Amino acid sequence: xxxxxxxxxxxxxxxxxxxxxxxxxxxxxxxxxxxxxxxxxxxxxxxxxxxxxxxxxxxxxxxxxxxxxxxxxxxxxxxxxxxxxxxxxxxxxxxxxxxxxxxxxxxxxxxxxxxxxxxxxxxxxxxxxxxxxxxxxxxxxxxxxxxxxxxxxxxxxxxxxxxxxxxxxxxxxxxxxxxxxxxxxxxxxxxxxxxxxxxxxxxxxxxxxxxxxxxxxxxxxxxxxxxxxxxxxxxxxxxxxxxxxxxxxxxxxxxxxxxxxxxxxxxxxxxxxxxxxxxx
Amino acid sequence: xxxxxxxxxxxxxxxxxxxxxxxxxxxxxxxxxxxxxxxxxxxxxxxxxxxxxxxxxxxxxxxxxxxxxxxxxxxxxxxxxxxxxxxxxxxxxxxxxxxxxxxxxxxxxxxxxxxxxxxxxxxxxxxxxxxxxxxxxxxxxxxxxxxxxxxxxxxxxxxxxxxxxxxxxxxxxxxxxxxxxxxxxxxxxxxxxxxxxxxxxxxxxxxxxxxxxxxxxxxxxxxxxxxxxxxxxxxxxxxxxxxxxxxxxxxxxxxxxxxxxxxxxxxxxxxxxxxxxxxxxxxxxxxxxxxxxxxxxxxxxxxxxxxxxxxxxxxx
Numbered sequence: 030x031x032x033x034x035x036x037x038x039x040x041x042x043x044x045x046x047x048x049x050x051x052x053x054x055x056x057x058x059x060x061x062x063x064x065x066x067x068x069x070x071x072x073x074x075x076x077x078x079x080x081x082x083x084x085x086x087x088x089x090x091x092x093x094x095x096x097x098x099x100x101x102x103x104x105x106x107x108x109x110x111x112x113x114x115x116x117x118x119x120x121x122x123x124x125x126x127x128x129x130x131x132x133x134x135x136x137x138x139x140x141x142x143x144x145x146x147x148x149x150x151x152x153x154x155x156x157x158x159x160x161x162x163x164x165x166x167x168x169x170x171x172x173x174x175x176x177x178x179x180x181x182x183x184x185x186x187x188x189x190x191x192x193x194x195x196x197x198x199x200x201x202x203x204x205x206x207x208x209x210x211x212x213x214x215x216x217x218x219x220x221x222x223x224x225x226x227x228x229x230x231x232x233x234x235x236x237x238x239x240x241x242x243x244x245x246x247x248x249x250x251x252x253x254x255x256x257x258x259x260x261x262x263x264x265x266x267x268x269x270x271x272x273x274x275x276x277x278x279x280x281x282x283x284x285x286x287x288x289x290x291x292x293x294x295x296x297x298x299x300x301x302x303x304x305x306x307x308x309x
Numbered sequence: 310x311x312x313x314x315x316x317x318x319x320x321x322x323x324x325x326x327x328x329x330x331x332x333x334x335x336x337x338x339x340x341x342x343x344x345x346x347x348x349x350x351x352x353x354x355x356x357x358x359x360x361x362x363x364x365x366x367x368x369x370x371x372x373x374x375x376x377x378x379x380x381x382x383x384x385x386x387x388x389x390x391x392x393x394x395x396x397x398x399x400x401x402x403x404x405x406x407x408x409x410x411x412x413x414x415x416x417x418x419x420x421x422x423x424x425x426x427x428x429x430x431x432x433x434x435x436x437x438x439x440x441x442x443x444x445x446x447x448x449x450x451x452x453x454x455x456x457x458x459x460x461x462x463x464x465x466x467x468x469x470x471x472x473x474x475x476x477x478x479x480x481x482x483x484x485x486x487x488x489x490x491x492x493x494x495x496x497x498x499x500x501x502x503x504x505x506x507x508x509x510x511x512x513x514x515x516x517x518x519x520x521x522x523x524x525x526x527x528x529x530x531x532x533x534x535x536x537x538x539x540x541x542x543x544x545x546x547x548x549x550x551x552x553x554x555x556x557x558x559x560x561x562x563x564x565x566x567x568x569x570x571x572x573x574x575x576x577x578x579x580x581x582x583x584x585x586x587x588x589x590x591x592x593x594x595x596x597x598x599x600x601x602x603x604x605x606x607x608x609x610x611x612x613x614x615x616x617x618x619x620x621x622x623x624x625x
Contacts, residue, residue: 086383094378135410143381145410148401154374155406161363161375162382165339185402188371196363 030074035244037305038110039069043275044302045106045119045309051295053123056131059285060177061103063242063270064206068093068103070247071173072111075255080112083140091170092159094144096152097177097206098132099287105129110306113141119309150183152176153203157193160201171258175204179211182220187232193263194233202254203234203265206241208272210283225267234265241268276301310485310499312518318455318483320476320512321419325350327462328387328417332358335385338466341376342389343369348478349389349419373399376414377406385466386414392421392434392475400440407471408444415465416441420478421451422562423590423607424512424600433595439567441473442540448472448493449540453514455483457537460491468493475511477562479600482515496543502532505618506550506557510536510569513560513588513609520614527615529622539572547576551583556621560588560614562604584624586617 030038042065050056072078076091095104102122109116114128121127128137132147144155156174163170180186193201205225213219222228229236235257239250247268254264272286273279276298290298332338332354340354341363355362363379365372369390376386388395395418396403407414418437425433441449448470452458458476465472499514500521509517514535524531532554534546551557557577561569570587577583590607604610 085381087381088383092381144377144412145405148405151370151374151402151406154371154402155378155381157371158375158378158380158386159382160378162379162384165361165384166382185370185374188366188368189374192365192368192371192375 032244032248035069035073035248038073039065039244040303041110041306042069042103042106044299044304046102047276047290047295047298047302048308049102049106049119049122050289052120054289055123056102056289057099057287058102058290059272059279059283060097060206060208061100062276062279063208063272063274064100064175065103065274066242066244066247067204067206067268068107068175070244070251072107074248075251076173077170080141083113085143087143088166088168089170092143092172094152094156094159094172094174095133095146096174097149097180098146101129101131101133104133108141114139116309149177149180150185153186153189156201156203157189157198160198163200169200169259171255172201173204174201175206178205178207178209178216178222181205181222181225190229190232190234197261198263199259199261201263202258205265205267206270207267208270210272210286212283212286214283229265233263235262237264237266239266239268241270242274312484314482314484315487316483317480319478319480320452320455320458321348321478322350323452323455323458324417324419324462324474324476325353327459329353329357330459331463331466332361335466337383338385338387339363339379340387340389341365341372343367343372343394345390348391349417351389369394369399370402373402374406377410377412380412380414387417388414389417389419391432392418392437393432396434396437396440404444408446411446412471413469415472415474417474419476421475422477422512423595423603423609424477424479424562426478426600426603427597429597430594435564435590435595436567437475438539438563438569439571442567442572446471447540448538450493450538451475451510452537453511453535454481454485456485456487456489457491460489461537464491464493477512481512484515484518494538494541494543496546497535497537499533499535500531502530502554504530504554505622506532506534506554507560507614507618508534508536508547508557508569508573509560510539511562513562516609516611517560517614519611520618523611523615524618527619529618531618536569539569542572542576544576547573548580551577552581556584556625558586558588558614558617558621562609563589565589565591584621586621588613588617
C-alpha cells in the first residue's frame with residue numbers, strides 16, 4: 030500500500046482509539062496511539078493474510094501476536110478495518126457481552142485473535158512456538174510479535190529471547206514498541222532497561238532500529254527484515270515510538286497510559302486526527 | 310477386578326511409553342521438556358522424533374508459552390517437568406495462554422506428591438490438583454499405576470483441550486490390565502461393596518486395594534472407586550455409590566484443601582450429604598525421607614485408609 034494510504038489508515042485508527050476509550054471511559058490510549066503506525070504497516074502492507082477466512086492455525090499465512098494486550102483498541106481497530114469483523118463492533122469495546130474484551134482473548138471467538146494477552150511477558154514465547162509449528166508444517170510464512178518496552182522487565186521475555194537464536198528460529202520478527210514509558214513513569218526511572226540493543230545482540234538476535242512513527246521508515250525496515258527471514262537469524266526491531274503520538278496533549282508523558290479522555294479532551298484529540306475511512 | 314501385581318514400575322515410565330505411542334499414532338504430537346528428559350522418561354520420544362521434540366532448558370514459563378504457540382499452529386504439545394515446575398511456577402502462563410485461551414496443550418507433571426521422597430518439601434508438590442482444578446477448561450487426570458498412566462497419555466493425545474496429567478516418581482504396584490482403554494471422566498469401579506465407598510486417586514488406589522481384605526476381615530464390605538479424572542468429575546458415579554453405601558472415604562497424595570476430598574465433598578454436600586473421612590495431607594509441607602517412610606509418617610498408608618473407613622462407618 031502507498032505510504033499516504035497507510036498514513037490515512039493510521040489516522041482513522043487513532044480516531045477509533047480515542048472514540049473507543051472515550052466511549053467506555055476505560056482503556057489504554059497512550060501506548061495504542063504510539064504503536065499504531067507499526068501495526069498498520071504490518072496489517073495493511075507487510076503481512077500475507079486472509080482476513081475473510083480467519084483460521085486459528087493460520088496455515089499458509091503470516092501471523093501476528095500482540096504481547097502487550099492492553100493496547101487492544103489499536104489492535105481491534107486495525108483488525109476491523111482490515112476486514113476481520115465489522116467496524117461497527119468497535120462501539121462495543123469493553124462493554125458487557127462484547128467480543129472486544131479489555132484485553133484480547135480467544136474466549137469470545139473474535140476473528141483475528143489467536144491467544145489471550147494482557148498478563149505481560151508471554152507473547153514472545155507463544156510466537157516462538159507458533160514459528161516452530163510453521164517449520165514443522167513446512168509453511169514458510171512469518172510470525173510477528175509486538176511487545177511493549179515495559180514488559181522487557183519480565184523474566185519470561187529473556188527465556189524466549191535466549192531460546193530463539195539458540196535454536197535458529199529465523200521465521201520470527203519481534204518488535205519492541207520502544208516508547209520509554211510505562212505506567213509508573215519513564216522506564217529509565219522505573220527500571221532502566223539499559224542498552225536494549227546490546228542485550229538482544231548478546232542473546233544472538235539481529236537487531237534493527239527505526240523511528241516507529243515514521244511510516245516510510247517502518248515499512249522500509251520491516252521490508253528489509255522480511256527479506257532477511259529464513260537466513261538463520263532471529264530478528265528484533267526496536268521501534269522508537271512516542272506514547273500518545275498524534276494527540277499533542279497525550280505526548281511526552283506517561284500519564285495517558287491507562288486514562289480515558291473526558292468529553293472536552295476527546296473532542297480536542299479528534300480535532301487533531303483526520304477522519305479518513307469513516308468513524309464507526 | 311483382578312488385583313494381581315504384574316510388576317513394580319513407576320507411573321512416569323507409563324507416561325514415557327504412552328507418549329511414544331501417541332507420537333507414533335499422530336504426527337502432530339510434539340514434546341517439550343525443561344531439562345528433565347531422563348526424569349520424565351521422554352528419551353524414547355525424543356530419540357524417535359527429534360524434529361518434534363523441543364528441549365527448552367530450565368525455562369518453564371517459555372515452555373508453556375511455546376506449547377500454546379505450537380498448539381495454535383495445529384500441533385498437540387506435551388510439556389514435561391516436575392509437578393511444581395509444571396503448575397505453581399507457571400500458573401499465570403497456564404491460566405492466560407493455555408486454559409483461558411483453551412489451547413490443546415497437555416501439561417504432564419512427574420514427581421508429584423510426597424513420594425518424590427528425599428528431595429524434600431521444595432519439590433514435593435501437594436497443591437497442584439487444586440490449582441489446576443480451579444482453572445476453567447482444564448481437565449485434570451491422576452492415573453494410579455504404570456498401565457493406566459500409559460493409557461491415559463494416549464487418551465489425552467486424542468482429547469481436544471487443555472489437560473493436566475499428574476504422575477509420580479517411585480516404582481509402585483502395576484496391577485490394572487495392560488492396554489485397557491482409558492476413558493476420560495469415567496470413574497473406575499475397582500470393587501463393588503455395600504458398607505463404605507473409598508474414592509481414591511493416584512498412588513493411593515493401590516493402598517486402598519490393600520485395605521479391602523483387611524476391612525473384609527473386620528466385617529466391612531468396602532466399595533473402591535478410582536477417581537482417575539478429578540475434573541470433569543464423574544458426578545453420577547459418586548452420588549450413586551455414596552447413596553448405596555451411606556458413607557465415604559477419600560484417599561489422595563495431596564493437600565486436603567483443593568484435592569479429591571474437596572471435589573467429593575462438594576458433590577455430596579450439594580446432592581446427598583454423607584459422612585466423609587479424608588486420607589490426605591493436612592495443611593503442611595513434607596520433608597525428606599523415603600517414599601514409604603513418608604507415606605507412613607503423613608498417614609497416607611493402608612492402615613490409615615482402614616482407620617478412616619471404620620470411622621466413616623461408625624458415623625452412619
